[in-house]
Amino acid sequence: MxxxxxxxxxxxxxxxxxxxxxxxxxxxxxxxxxxxxxxxxxxxxxxxxxxxxxxxxxxxxxxxxxxxxxxxxxxxxxxxxxxxxxxxxxxxxxxxxxxxxxxxxxxxxxxxxxxxxxxxxxxxxxxxxxxxxxxxxxxxxxxxxxxxxxxxxxxxxxxxxxxxxxxxxxxxxxxxxxxxxxxxxxxxxxxxxxxxxxxxxxxxxxxxxxxxxxxxxxxxxxxxxEAYQKSTDHRVKNFESFLTRNRALRKILPPDLTLYFYYALTRKTLSFILKEKISIQEKYKLLKNFL
Structure with a gap:
């Protein structure tokens, strides 16, 4: 067999x-x-x-x-x-x-x-x-x-x-x-x-x-x-994708993990907003989507 x-x-x-x-x-x-x-x-x-x-x-x-x-x-x-x-x-x-x-x-x-x-x-x-x-x-x-x-x-x-x-x-x-x-x-x-x-x-x-x-x-x-390092558009799309999937996963997975998803979302958002060289308007838009 x-x-x-x-x-x-x-x-x-x-x-x-x-x-x-x-x-x-x-x-x-x-x-x-x-x-x-x-x-x-x-x-x-x-x-x-x-x-x-x-x-x-x-x-x-x-x-x-x-x-x-x-x-x-x-x-x-x-x-x-x-x-x-x-x-x-x-x-x-x-x-x-x-x-x-x-x-x-x-x-x-x-x-x-x-x-x-x-x-x-x-x-x-x-x-x-x-x-x-x-x-x-x-x-x-x-x-x-x-x-x-x-x-x-x-x-x-x-x-x-x-x-x-x-x-x-x-x-x-x-x-x-x-x-x-x-x-x-x-x-x-x-x-x-x-x-x-x-x-x-x-x-x-x-x-x-x-x-x-x-x-x-x-x-x-x-x-x-390489694309992530060289392309601002690539980094923005990657960040938006991160927000989308982690907000959804937070709802799909057990509620005792919610706090850790909030931690990851907040940490990633603040880091991206502070470090990324994009306009204030673009940063505000991303921050609004996070909130």
Missing amino acids: ESQTLVSICCLTYNHELYIEEAISSFINQKTNFKFEVIIFDDCSTDSTTQIVNKFKLQYPDLIKVILPQENTFSKGKTVFFDLILEAKGKYIAFCEGDDYWISDKKLQEQVDYLERNRNVNICFHPSYTLINNQLKDLRYGFYGEKFETLDAKSVIKSSSGFMPMASIMARKDCFTDFFTSHPDFFSENLWHSTIQILGSYKGGAGYLPYYYSVYRSMHSGSWS
């Missing part, structure tokens, strides 16, 4: 021709005592990403599944990880975008073992190195000490975003799909990194493994981090 898929690796890629091969190689090199699958969502890349992804699919047809939408999903206001999670067969979801990669072949096994031991925890993560200008740096991204521990949901919510490196996250699939059933429209448009972290941790906290098992690639051409 064929064993069931335990882990689904969900990878979003778009114009990652310089990086996607390293990402996929780090997936297929995982050493586990269970079956896993790789699902790659190529969001209408215009470079050679699609050809590279399809090459791997031909080489590993039983391991890799490729999703090729007819139109760019992001441009339609949808979040790709919503579709990826629904497509996944595994009990657990491991996330990694096509420009990041893993550096340990035991990452999946370690995280599955952790979640199997800690049934009350729905999500776990670890620190990541940061790659900037081809230099690997330890910027302590996702680092919270040298010991295993469970970090509470309020810490995740209050951080506003960036609490866990995306390429480090593994979570139980059902901690997402239960919400997809009750709020499909909202989550199809708002399943961003921070949403994934909050949904995974709001019940039992977030399991922290003190190992550097992944690399976050930052500030390269076409990346989110």
